[in-house]
Structures are given as structure tokens and as C-alpha cells.
Amino acid sequence: MDSKQKHKVGVNEDSLMVRHLKLEGPVYENHQSIIQEIEKLLGVDAVSVNPSESLLKVAYDATKRELNEIEEIIRKHECDIADDWWTHFKEGYYKFVDQNVKDNASHEPWSCHKRPPGR
Secondary structure, three states: OOOOOOOOOOOOHHHEEEEEEEEEOOHHHHHHHHHHHHHOOOOEEEEEEEOOOOEEEEEEEOOOOOHHHHHHHHHHOOOEEOOOHHHHHHHHHHHHHHHHHHHHHHOOOOOOOOOOOOO
């Protein structure tokens, strides 16, 4: 990404995650509703669905959004994450990385050159 690229309000480029997930169910019929609802979430930078390939692409700030929230919206519109090995593997990896980004964002760095807290 270009460092001069503008992002939506509530999106920090340092914690921006881009995810690709295969969907199943009536994607063609419901993809516009899914996109519209996900776009409204604070921290979502971009979302698109390729209905012919049943592929969701979403970019979001991992300190503000979780993949579970996006999946709930997908399920609300009668679709789901594809039930295949590769998609489940990516989904698990995405959630692991997102949690690390969220944890690291709230972690206060400590240096061995400073006195420990409370001393």
C-alpha cells in the first residue's frame, strides 16, 4: 500500500489487515446486503464480494474489528465461510494474527535501560 493513501476514519494503517475468504450459500443474491452492512462498521476500510467466485475481500483495522463480527454479518444474510480445509486454515491464521495485533497495540513497551515499574 502507498503510505500516502488515505484510509477511512477509524482505520490505522499500521494495524490494517486485508483478508480473503471463500463464502458459501446464496452469495450472488445477498452479496450487496453483506457489503452494505460490513461497510458501516467503524474500522472497516474496504469490502467487496466477487459473487461469481463467492470470494469476500475485506480490509479492516484489527484493533477495532474482529473477523468474528464480519462472519456474523455474513451468516445474518444466509451465507457462511466455506467449509473446506484451506478456508478454515486461513480463517484460523487470520484470527491468530488479528489477536496478536490487538494485544501488541495495547502493550506498553519496556526497556531494560529503564527502572522496572514500581521501583
